[in-house]
Amino acid sequence: MKLLYCIPRLDTSGGIERVVVNKINYYVQECGYEVTVVTYRQQNRENFFKLDSRVRQINLDAPYPISYEQLSFFKRIIPFRKVNAYLMTKLNQIVSETAFDYCISILMDDIAIIPKLTDSSIKVGECHGILNEIVYCYRHSETFFQKLKWFLRLKKFHFFSKKFDVLVFLTQEESKLLNYSIPLEIIPNFIVCTPLNDEFFQFNNSKTAVSAGHLIPLKGHARLLDAWRLVVDKCSDAHLDIYGSGSEEETLLLKIRELKLTDNVTIKKPLKDLENHYGRYSLTLLASYYEGFSMVCLESLAKAVPVIAYNVPCGLQHILKGNNGGVLVEDDNANAFSAAVIELLESRELQRKQKQKAFSRAKDYNIEIIMHQWQKLFFKI
Incomplete structure (x- = not known):
């Protein structure tokens, strides 16, 4: 089985990065799957957690502005269009070279791109709490513009996530924030549990x-x-x-x-x-x-x-x-x-x-x- 994983970056120490790396390593080491990982905001920085050497990693240097993180939501729109166009071209090139069975997104910046890829792979959206974060920030926004920003992000998530073949959530509660006809699955995070003294x-x-x-x-x-x-x-x-x-x-x-x-x-x-x-x-x-x-x-x-x-x-x-x-x-x-x-x-x-x-x-x-x-x-x- 061949899997393509898309994630913004693997050079940080967050829980999402740890889960994704551990999951990919398990696929390779225990299941014998072929896994390709595409990052697009890593800029060739070293991974924080170690991937198995058999994993193919492609770092796409997407054209994010240097000050992208400091830009307001609305000032990100134009550069983000350029990023989307770049990622669409590069990812379509990758999937044209390898016949992947599944293409997996963690529903970040590539949420609008993965469902549109021209290959025949099954598109899986893996939600690591991002919907819960958006809803929380929307409900607790203190200003009109903050509320508008998170409202638009919520609408974007709803619009593009329903285009996946299946969405996987960590909890039933988060999945209930959506009302889709596509399959919604619940699979929590895992831990390596070994005997203790x-x-x-x-x-x-x-x-x-x-x-x-x-x-x-x-x-x-x-x-x-x-x-x-x-x-x-x-x-x-x-x-x-x-x-x-x-x-x-x-x-x-x-x-x-x-x-x-x-x-x-x-x-x-x-x-x-x-x-x-x-x-x-x-x-x-x-x-x-x-x-x-x-x-x-x-x-x-x-x-x-x-x-x-x-x-x-x-x-x-x-x-x-x-x-x-x-x-x-x-x-x-x-x-x-x-x-x-x-x-x-x-x-x-x-x-x-x-x-x-x-x-x-x-x-x-x-x-x-x-x-x-x-x-x-x-x-x-």
Whole structure:
């Protein structure tokens, strides 16, 4: 079987990039598929996560303006037309040279292009929470122009996504935001779940917590710091490590100083093997305003590390349903969040129970289980 994957870039440390790379490697290593990956915003930068050497990667240097990220939504329209025309030409050339069985998009900038490709491959749209993000930003826009921008992005998503042969969502809730006649499938993210030594299930008295993700407003690190200040008021030796990089880093460093948390919070650079470091922490904390299907959460559970998170759409509500492996806290309730953190840091019995539940829950998303669903989908459509 031959697959073509289209994704803007693989040089960043995000959850989407990690999932896509792990999935592609599984297709090659376990299924024997031939996979070609096309990136178009990477500009020949090195991949953050390692692809199997048998994967063919094509980096298309699409003509995005240097200042594209700083342009307003409306000022992007003209350069984006040039990008679309360029990608259409290049992708049609690629599919004309190889007879792909499936062409897979993660529904980003190429959402308008993939369904129009002239080959006979089945077009699959793989939604990693982008629709949930658009809807969230639309509903929480503070100005008319912000609301208009996200309204137009939502209309664009609706218009082009229905042209795919099948759409795959991480959760049922996100799929319900659409009302299409095309097939909609639900396949969550996965985790590599390996047996753990007994020490992983013992009480961790280090009073350390970890969080990870792009340092951008939607990840909620600012409100996480507010809650952590309340934790430190009760547990002065508690320490939080935040792994990530992004536009909000300087703002967060300033907030850490303002809250007098310089001895209790450290911002660290992203790690390629962060999943191997979760086990030394007592807890994982997530304060995002929404989540697709958090890899940080899944990777923590796989190391028997309980997760405390705000109850936001959509994936966390499934993973931590019934407080299995952690605690879902009322959204934006810093007092409840900090209370849950303190209780799990200090209670030996509760922490041990949640560690057992965490690892048990992670097994439900083991890679073999989830990738079997993808294989069934390919042979069904």
